[in-house]
Amino acid sequence: MTTKCENCALRRKDTFESMSAEEIKFMERFKVGEMVVEAGTTILMEGSNSPQLFTVLHGMALRYKILLNGKRQVLNLIFPGDFLGLQAGIMGEMSHSVEATTKLTLCVFDRSEFWSFFKERPDRAFSLTWLAALDEHFMGEAVSTVGQRTAVQAVSWALVRVFLRAQGLGLVKNGAMRFPFVQQDLADALGLSLVHTNKTLASLRKRQLAHWSDGTLRVPDLEALSQVAMLEDMSPPKRPIM
Amino acid sequence: MTTKCENCALRRKDTFESMSAEEIKFMERFKVGEMVVEAGTTILMEGSNSPQLFTVLHGMALRYKILLNGKRQVLNLIFPGDFLGLQAGIMGEMSHSVEATTKLTLCVFDRSEFWSFFKERPDRAFSLTWLAALDEHFMGEAVSTVGQRTAVQAVSWALVRVFLRAQGLGLVKNGAMRFPFVQQDLADALGLSLVHTNKTLASLRKRQLAHWSDGTLRVPDLEALSQVAMLEDMSPPKRPIM
DNA sequence: CGGATCATTGAAGTCCCTCAAGTCCTGTGG
DNA sequence: CCACAGGACTTGAGGGACTTCAATGATCCG
Numbered sequence: 001m002t003t004k005c006e007n008c009a010l011r012r013k014d015t016f017e018s019m020s021a022e023e024i025k026f027m028e029r030f031k032v033g034e035m036v037v038e039a040g041t042t043i044l045m046e047g048s049n050s051p052q053l054f055t056v057l058h059g060m061a062l063r064y065k066i067l068l069n070g071k072r073q074v075l076n077l078i079f080p081g082d083f084l085g086l087q088a089g090i091m092g093e094m095s096h097s098v099e100a101t102t103k104l105t106l107c108v109f110d111r112s113e114f115w116s117f118f119k120e121r122p123d124r125a126f127s128l129t130w131l132a133a134l135d136e137h138f139m140g141e142a143v144s145t146v147g148q149r150t151a152v153q154a155v156s157w158a159l160v161r162v163f164l165r166a167q168g169l170g171l172v173k174n175g176a177m178r179f180p181f182v183q184q185d186l187a188d189a190l191g192l193s194l195v196h197t198n199k200t201l202a203s204l205r206k207r208q209l210a211h212w213s214d215g216t217l218r219v220p221d222l223e224a225l226s227q228v229a230m231l232e233d234m235s236p237p238k239r240p241i242m
Numbered sequence: 243m244t245t246k247c248e249n250c251a252l253r254r255k256d257t258f259e260s261m262s263a264e265e266i267k268f269m270e271r272f273k274v275g276e277m278v279v280e281a282g283t284t285i286l287m288e289g290s291n292s293p294q295l296f297t298v299l300h301g302m303a304l305r306y307k308i309l310l311n312g313k314r315q316v317l318n319l320i321f322p323g324d325f326l327g328l329q330a331g332i333m334g335e336m337s338h339s340v341e342a343t344t345k346l347t348l349c350v351f352d353r354s355e356f357w358s359f360f361k362e363r364p365d366r367a368f369s370l371t372w373l374a375a376l377d378e379h380f381m382g383e384a385v386s387t388v389g390q391r392t393a394v395q396a397v398s399w400a401l402v403r404v405f406l407r408a409q410g411l412g413l414v415k416n417g418a419m420r421f422p423f424v425q426q427d428l429a430d431a432l433g434l435s436l437v438h439t440n441k442t443l444a445s446l447r448k449r450q451l452a453h454w455s456d457g458t459l460r461v462p463d464l465e466a467l468s469q470v471a472m473l474e475d476m477s478p479p480k481r482p483i484m
Numbered sequence: 485c486g487g488a489t490c491a492t493t494g495a496a497g498t499c500c501c502t503c504a505a506g507t508c509c510t511g512t513g514g
Numbered sequence: 515c516c517a518c519a520g521g522a523c524t525t526g527a528g529g530g531a532c533t534t535c536a537a538t539g540a541t542c543c544g
Contacts, residue, residue: 065386068472073386090375095382118368122360125367132374133332139381140337144307144315147388147433191389193533230310435501
């Protein structure tokens with residue numbers, strides 16, 4: 001029933017580093033199964049200590065925190081290939097929640113085996129650290145965006161990042177991609193109000209820079225949008241998959 | 243001349259997990275020396291690929307990014323015990339710069355030995371990943387702050403975090419600590435203007451919540467300041483030192 | 485057909501930014 | 515010894531980007 005790592009289509013996407021046959025075999029040992037959850041399901045909960053780790057095989061999700069005043073900060077949009085639960089695996093407790101935006105297929109790993117990654121497979125441990133460092137890198141960009149960019153720049157930044165990510169996964173067809181989030185999600189990610197996010201999107205639409213409606217995102221000229229976003233390097237590095 | 247890891251005072255501070263004698267000996271092998279730099283020196287440069295990794299022994303510093311429009315986002319304040327250069331070590335390139343705010347004493351490690359961490363010492367590799375995860379955790383809080391908190395809440399949050407950090411390092415005496423940064427640093431960390439940061443600090447001063455002047459920070463009632471900052475958990479976890 | 489969710493648009497208000505000026509302090513050089 | 519420049523901090527005033535409030539459509543669904 002479950003996909004074998006060997007046959008996993010994800011591995012072959014551009015974004016990911018290739019793995020040796022032997023590495024794949026090793027990973028297979030960790031996989032305890034697959035899990036499918038409906039849109040809206042909370043997969044990991046802030047403060048909890050999940051016994052499981054996941055890799056997203058299909059679908060999209062949302063990382064977020066809820067502040068004491070009830071406000072929500074979206075930290076990250078989750079795409080196929082993303083690894084979930086590292087924080088719980090390392091520090092014993094999640095500092096954010098993860099919620100499925102679409103129906104989600106997850107590859108499930110057992111956390112109790114986590115240690116053997118480090119003991120037996122230094123290369124896998126290195127990949128794990130790489131992923132943590134990559135997330136930190138991204139969060140640094142996010143802070144800079146929320147702190148220093150204007151609304152137009154921030155929204156452009158987010159859309160470019162999303163689009164690049166999707167390109168690396170082969171999810172862009174004819175300059176368009178599935179983008180199943182709602183405007184409130186983007187607003188909460190950028191520290192903007194829903195109303196202003198809406199107006200900003202409208203402005204980008206009018207300027208022919210980005211069209212997002214009905215769950216579909218189209219970017220006619222990625223270069224131009226990046227310019228507006230004040231983004232220089234447009235190439236995300238190849239990343240390991242876990 | 244250089245301190246032996248065995249005798250390093252840092253290790254004994256509350257914030258840090260204890261290390262076995264054997265672990266210490268292993269770390270000693272990596273240490274290639276010590277380095278002292280003057281205030282204002284750039285230690286690591288965005289985009290560069292430093293051959294060295296550092297642990298701060300004494301002094302304070304600043305992690306920051308410069309955007310295309312010249313604006314600066316301060317990502318983090320650096321305290322003794324902080325590990326610098328992980329990104330370069332893992333991903334091969336720094337995504338931010340690090341600048342000394344005071345005279346700085348650094349413990350220098352050779353990056354070329356980085357791999358043996360993973361190969362020979364899974365426990366050290368685990369610590370490394372822990373540190374990366376901790377940074378990510380912190381950055382998540384930072385995004386939430388810049389995105390969702392008001393100026394008063396944000397400044398309070400920053401000061402509480404700083405104060406707690408200093409407490410764990412035994413740097414707080416009589417409710418006061420050395421805080422050698424300038425208001426512009428704090429402003430750039432929180433995405434606020436210098437002027438507004440100044441006025442916010444004045445307001446906190448008037449409300450008897452925090453007094454920061456002449457490089458000294460006093461917090462008469464940490465609990466009260468945390469309340470204003472909307473911070474619940476006030477205890478940063480013990481962290482490994484590298 | 486009501487109820488719910490999401491997108492959209494107008495209007496009013498506010499938090500924060502920018503501009504501007506002035507103080508205090510330190511270091512430097514005539 | 516004083517004049518002057520530079521850096522950090524402070525304070526007032528005006529403006530703007532974004533928020534909040536409010537109302538309307540559109541779509542989907544039981």
